[in-house]
Amino acid sequence: MTKILFSDKLDNCVERWKSAGLTVIGPVQRSNISTYAAIEHAAELDFSLVLPDRSIKDLFFPQSEPMLRYTIKKESIDTDECLPPSGPRIIFGARPCDASGMAIDDPLFGWDYKDEYWFQRRNETVIVTIACTKADDFCMCTSLKMAPDSTKGSDILLRPLAGNKGWQVEELTDRGREAFKTIADILQESSDPAAPLAVVEKKFDLDACVTWLQNPENFESRFWKEISMRCIGCASCTYLCPTCHCFDIQDEGDTYTGIRRKNWDSCSFALFTMHTSGHNPRSTQSARWRQRIMHKFNYFPGKFSVNSCSGCGRCSRQCPVDMGITETLQEISKLSL
Amino acid sequence: MSIEEQYRTRAKELLSGGAVKMVIGYGKGSNAKRRRPIFISSADEVERLVLDDACITNLSGYLVSEGLLSDEKRVAVFLRPEGIRAINILAAESQLDAEQIVIFGFDVAGNEVTALKGINVEEFSDIIDSIKEGAPEAAEEELFEKIEKMSPQERFSFWQKEFAKCIKCYACRQACPMCYCRRCIVDSNQPQWVNTSSHTLGNFEWNIVRAFHLSGRCVECGNCDRACPVNIPLRLINHRMAEEVLGAFDHFAGTSKTQEPVLASFKKDDSETFIL
Numbered sequence: 001m002t003k004i005l006f007s008d009k010l011d012n013c014v015e016r017w018k019s020a021g022l023t024v025i026g027p028v029q030r031s032n033i034s035t036y037a038a039i040e041h042a043a044e045l046d047f048s049l050v051l052p053d054r055s056i057k058d059l060f061f062p063q064s065e066p067m068l069r070y071t072i073k074k075e076s077i078d079t080d081e082c083l084p085p086s087g088p089r090i091i092f093g094a095r096p097c098d099a100s101g102m103a104i105d106d107p108l109f110g111w112d113y114k115d116e117y118w119f120q121r122r123n124e125t126v127i128v129t130i131a132c133t134k135a136d137d138f139c140m141c142t143s144l145k146m147a148p149d150s151t152k153g154s155d156i157l158l159r160p161l162a163g164n165k166g167w168q169v170e171e172l173t174d175r176g177r178e179a180f181k182t183i184a185d186i187l188q189e190s191s192d193p194a195a196p197l198a199v200v201e202k203k204f205d206l207d208a209c210v211t212w213l214q215n216p217e218n219f220e221s222r223f224w225k226e227i228s229m230r231c232i233g234c235a236s237c238t239y240l241c242p243t244c245h246c247f248d249i250q251d252e253g254d255t256y257t258g259i260r261r262k263n264w265d266s267c268s269f270a271l272f273t274m275h276t277s278g279h280n281p282r283s284t285q286s287a288r289w290r291q292r293i294m295h296k297f298n299y300f301p302g303k304f305s306v307n308s309c310s311g312c313g314r315c316s317r318q319c320p321v322d323m324g325i326t327e328t329l330q331e332i333s334k335l336s337l
Numbered sequence: 338m339s340i341e342e343q344y345r346t347r348a349k350e351l352l353s354g355g356a357v358k359m360v361i362g363y364g365k366g367s368n369a370k371r372r373r374p375i376f377i378s379s380a381d382e383v384e385r386l387v388l389d390d391a392c393i394t395n396l397s398g399y400l401v402s403e404g405l406l407s408d409e410k411r412v413a414v415f416l417r418p419e420g421i422r423a424i425n426i427l428a429a430e431s432q433l434d435a436e437q438i439v440i441f442g443f444d445v446a447g448n449e450v451t452a453l454k455g456i457n458v459e460e461f462s463d464i465i466d467s468i469k470e471g472a473p474e475a476a477e478e479e480l481f482e483k484i485e486k487m488s489p490q491e492r493f494s495f496w497q498k499e500f501a502k503c504i505k506c507y508a509c510r511q512a513c514p515m516c517y518c519r520r521c522i523v524d525s526n527q528p529q530w531v532n533t534s535s536h537t538l539g540n541f542e543w544n545i546v547r548a549f550h551l552s553g554r555c556v557e558c559g560n561c562d563r564a565c566p567v568n569i570p571l572r573l574i575n576h577r578m579a580e581e582v583l584g585a586f587d588h589f590a591g592t593s594k595t596q597e598p599v600l601a602s603f604k605k606d607d608s609e610t611f612i613l
């Protein structure tokens with residue numbers, strides 16, 4: 001017997017959570033795009049998506065965020081700090097790759113100082129993940145040593161029952177247990193079997209790739225130029241990625257008053273490393289693409305002992321020129337044979 | 338012989354004889370439905386070239402990659418009519434020398450691919466003229482008609498909702514052959530003309546600046562629309578602006594390599610007393 005949340009009871013749960021003061025967020029299709037957004041009723045949720053186009057990163061690290069307002073006076077500068085809007089939230093129906101993406105970024109945002117924008121939202125959010133029963137050509141969690149039912153980063157893991165009847169509930173953290181206490185009487189004990197998980201083929205040998213990347217001789221390899229020739233240098237892959245976390249700080253306003261914002265930035269852009277002198281240490285797209293791969297699979301794990309990729313496949317799914325991390329690692333995997 | 342085979346043979350001849358240094362075409366993609374840009378520099382590799390109805394990306398933008406044409410050698414490229422028009426604009430705007438471009442022209446109707454005769458851009462002028470003639474009558478998509486019928490307020494809220502999705506990834510710009518500026522105005526920060534933030538105002542500014550800058554230059558190849566990861570229907574803006582320019586100035590972008598850019602030319606007898 002396992003604890004089961006039946007689908008027809010989900011709307012009751014949404015009501016309960018809302019009355020307990022939680023904002024309920026989940027996968028939806030709106031304005032011709034799929035994303036995670038706040039909902040009022042369970043019927044708005046779309047569980048048929050393999051994975052929403054946008055990742056849950058947006059809910060913790062939005063594309064543009066005010067940090068402070070300033071006014072420059074004759075003899076002083078007034079500043080007014082902006083903190084993220086607070087309030088408890090529950091994300092119902094994250095995917096394992098998205099949830100693990102947030103856990104991958106925790107050490108980064110808590111390393112030299114604790115990023116309060118990130119952690120306030122992390123601490124106030126319960127992530128309820130639904131294991132995947134279907135995958136598409138671009139899903140690659142298994143290549144990253146994860147699985148369609150990975151628990152990393154999740155507070156609750158739900159396993160879909162056969163026939164979309166509901167989900168088996170696995171409580172993973174205290175935060176998850178706390179949120180599910182409010183719906184304890186709605187859950188039922190049952191022996192309904194879980195539906196089979198998605199089969200996600202392994203696309204490359206991660207360890208072999210990492211070894212190749214760590215070899216300094218390969219830094220100047222011709223490979224980088226060949227693989228990235230068609231890259232047009234947009235930030236589609238960066239901005240859809242659940243783990244990409246680079247940002248820029250910009251002051252907006254006039255000379256005397258304005259607002260300081262934290263905006264997403266991408267290593268794909270030439271401007272990312274452009275010096276004031278005009279010199280650019282990463283002057284070619286191949287150097288920028290190399291940085292993207294090196295950062296995710298060499299520098300980041302070197303510092304935080306985890307790869308900066310959860311295998312969601314968005315970078316390859318959405319690339320306008322059909323590139324992406326997958327192809328590059330597949331090719332590196334071949335090179336290192 | 339299929340067009341794909343004909344073009345592979347032509348690519349092989351050109352590469353082995355040294356007539357071109359590179360062929361930019363399409364190759365297999367990461368799944369059966371996808372094609373990706375490929376760059377062939379050796380005659381042995383021409384078998385990688387694919388030509389079918391999935392070859393839709395306009396490849397002309399790669400021609401202005403830094404340094405590609407600076408050795409004055411010729412480069413061949415697979416282009417549909419929109420791509421050929423883009424070559425004319427790039428030549429008219431002094432971004433490339435059309436003599437250096439060898440065109441492998443093709444068009445796709447339904448799932449049928451046809452070859453377009455010619456090699457140099459001038460040879461396609463009849464085809465381009467016939468597209469221009471057909472342009473005002475061409476059937477427009479339903480959504481376009483719907484927006485045309487909206488009141489200005491309704492139209493504004495339609496676009497507000499669409500632009501709210503923008504994440505300023507600049508995939509639209511990077512995918513566009515006409516967006517060749519080495520430093521886009523939005524990347525300029527001394528002074529900062531346009532907000533870099535992706536909030537409502539910033540997204541509006543970006544999309545409006547781009548729409549204006551592409552007016553009379555856009556060839557409606559659809560690269561930007563397909564590249565946009567959040568599915569903003571950019572094609573509708575491009576189409577509206579193209580119609581406007583055609584109606585007001587009888588200007589159809591990319592008819593010849595000496596065509597005057599519509600927003601960068603001035604006539605003394607212009608009936609307007611004001612220029613934007």
Ligand code: SF4
Binds near residue numbers: 230237324
């Ligand atoms: S890999 Fe694709 S999505 Fe990423 S920067 Fe290059 S063109 Fe854009």
Ligand code: SF4
Binds near residue numbers: 101313
């Ligand atoms: S690098 Fe690509 S596959 Fe990995 S997490 Fe980012 S978007 Fe997903």
Ligand code: SF4
Binds near residue numbers: 395551554559
């Ligand atoms: S604006 Fe879009 S449709 Fe027009 S030329 Fe550029 S990429 Fe093509």
Ligand code: SF4
Binds near residue numbers: 507544568
């Ligand atoms: S491609 Fe779409 S999301 Fe990206 S900047 Fe252009 S309009 Fe915005």
